[in-house]
Amino acid sequence: MIQKDFLPNQYSDLPAEGKVTWKAPSNIALVKYWGKRENQIPANPSISFTLDACATTTSVTFSKKENDSGFSFDLFLDGKPKADFKPKIQTFFERVSDYVPFITSYHFKIETSNSFPHSSGIASSASGMAALSLCLMDIERQLDATMEQGFFNKKASFLARLGSGSACRSIEGCLIQWGMHSDIPESSDLFGIKYPFKVDSVFKNFHDTILLVHKGAKQVSSSVGHNLMHDHPYAENRFRQAHQNLDKLKVVFTEGDLEGFIEIVESEALTLHAMMMTSNPYFILMKPDTLEIINKIWDFRKRTQVPICFTLDAGANVHVLYPEAVKEQAIQFIQNELVAHCENGHYICDRIGKGARKLVQNIQ
Numbered sequence: 001m002i003q004k005d006f007l008p009n010q011y012s013d014l015p016a017e018g019k020v021t022w023k024a025p026s027n028i029a030l031v032k033y034w035g036k037r038e039n040q041i042p043a044n045p046s047i048s049f050t051l052d053a054c055a056t057t058t059s060v061t062f063s064k065k066e067n068d069s070g071f072s073f074d075l076f077l078d079g080k081p082k083a084d085f086k087p088k089i090q091t092f093f094e095r096v097s098d099y100v101p102f103i104t105s106y107h108f109k110i111e112t113s114n115s116f117p118h119s120s121g122i123a124s125s126a127s128g129m130a131a132l133s134l135c136l137m138d139i140e141r142q143l144d145a146t147m148e149q150g151f152f153n154k155k156a157s158f159l160a161r162l163g164s165g166s167a168c169r170s171i172e173g174c175l176i177q178w179g180m181h182s183d184i185p186e187s188s189d190l191f192g193i194k195y196p197f198k199v200d201s202v203f204k205n206f207h208d209t210i211l212l213v214h215k216g217a218k219q220v221s222s223s224v225g226h227n228l229m230h231d232h233p234y235a236e237n238r239f240r241q242a243h244q245n246l247d248k249l250k251v252v253f254t255e256g257d258l259e260g261f262i263e264i265v266e267s268e269a270l271t272l273h274a275m276m277m278t279s280n281p282y283f284i285l286m287k288p289d290t291l292e293i294i295n296k297i298w299d300f301r302k303r304t305q306v307p308i309c310f311t312l313d314a315g316a317n318v319h320v321l322y323p324e325a326v327k328e329q330a331i332q333f334i335q336n337e338l339v340a341h342c343e344n345g346h347y348i349c350d351r352i353g354k355g356a357r358k359l360v361q362n363i364q
Ligand code: PMV
Pocket: 028, 029, 031, 032, 033, 034, 046, 123, 125, 164, 165, 166, 167, 222, 223, 226, 272, 313, 314
């Protein structure tokens, strides 16, 4: 599919008002997206586990406006007006308005809340943009009853990508791939797809315990970080490596090769941070406790042979990944040795999830 396939036909009658509510999960990348071109086109393909517990719930109440000019919306986080989120939504509306042109016909009340604590260092942009995109798609589906589910999901992912790249991987579960890759049929830079190859059952109920090492705001935002890949001395090699890692993962997933999985996932996490450290200007998002945790995981794995590993996103928090079969040992290890490195001992137990879902209004 190409961009213009997401332009809608003429709408018939626009409903005067309504309300839709969606809950969308966060996701954790195994092969990382870091670097982008114009219009949120990724510089390399990526793949992620969809999460379950970390999620954003968004309600959009819409009412017809007098005139069709400009965007009109109010935004509430946990019931309180949130003026500082408005520019991001304004930019999102500008980017998506050709694809969902009804948005200029309505005034929107956007009410959003996250399942995870506000300042936990967990980015809400992926789940937030996914939930909002699904709400818009739900309204569009009311205008076009013939819309198929496959198209609904693809276009929701397409819109979410325009809000925040990784958000396009937060529509469906459990393993989502985004970005053109020559050996992955149907892969696209425009939206995420369900991973199309065989995945051994060991990878189908993975856990992700998120250790909250540093809850404050990041010193460098993802968008600044992505941009620094433009003149980065190692960019081309890094982008090539992401393609190769997706090829390697294909075998790993088919064979249920946990050792191979760990090698790729940990290398991807450290490469992401190596790119940050070798950007111009350079920066470091890991904290001393991030490194302590990594070393303890390596030591524990060596001692016990328990297949537990880590990944990182663009921050200091550590995602500890492990299969269901070793859950008890992993949790014990985390509590005994790793929690001490978390800010106020805080961590979140999450696991692979099935993707976003619509909520019946007012029942959340
Ligand atoms: O979606 P963004 O622009 O916030 O970028 C996300 C980048 C990483 O989380 C570091 C990697 C990824 O693929 O999710």
